[in-house]
Amino acid sequence: xxxxxxxxxxxxxxxxxxxxxxxxxxxxxxxxxxxxxxxxxxxxxxxxxxxxxxxxxxxxxxxxxxxxxxxxxxxxxxxxxxxxxxxxxxxxxxxxxxxxxxxxxxxxxxxxxxxxxxxxxxxxxxxxxxxxxxxxxxxxxxxxxxxxxxxxxxxxxxxxxxxx
Numbered sequence: 336x337x338x339x340x341x342x343x344x345x346x347x348x349x350x351x352x353x354x355x356x357x358x359x360x361x362x363x364x365x366x367x368x369x370x371x372x373x374x375x376x377x378x379x380x381x382x383x384x385x386x387x388x389x390x391x392x393x394x395x396x397x398x399x400x401x402x403x404x405x406x407x408x409x410x411x412x413x414x415x416x417x418x419x420x421x422x423x424x425x426x427x428x429x430x431x432x433x434x435x436x437x438x439x440x441x442x443x444x445x446x447x448x449x450x451x452x453x454x455x456x457x458x459x460x461x462x463x464x465x466x467x468x469x470x471x472x473x474x475x476x477x478x479x480x481x482x483x484x485x486x487x488x489x490x491x492x493x494x495x496x497x498x499x
Contacts, residue, residue, distance in 0.1 A: 361419035442488070461479035
């Protein structure tokens with residue numbers, strides 16, 4: 336029973352088992368949680384929720400990283416999407432939230448696209464971070480992609496689109 340629960344957590348609440356692009360499904364789930372948090376709280380609590388989600392998903396990756404490698408039979412297995420949950424949450428934290436629904440959608444969309452591109456491309460040093468042992472290697476490249484995506488999203492949303 337515990338092994339099944341651990342796999343469920345590692346798979347980003349099951350998103351790792353979705354077809355074709357499980358990392359994208361996981362990132363989309365986080366973007367939808369961001370929008371749900373926006374509908375409930377608006378303002379700074381949305382950022383707190385994203386930071387808490389990043390910490391929780393990151394802790395799952397680190398604590399269960401060895402299990403992910405043995406349970407799924409390879410380093411950074413595609414079924415393990417808790418790392419995408421952490422990275423996408425980092426990509427969304429601190430972005431302009433706004434009070435209008437179209438702005439929240441735009442923020443989530445820009446961040447989602449930026450994170451997916453950067454998670455796939457893995458600009459330096461993200462690719463090298465995959466070499467870290469166990470769960471750190473699973474997690475660190477996605478956190479780096481999340482930081483990059485956050486910075487790019489900040490520039491696009493604040494400078495190009497002039498959102499507050």
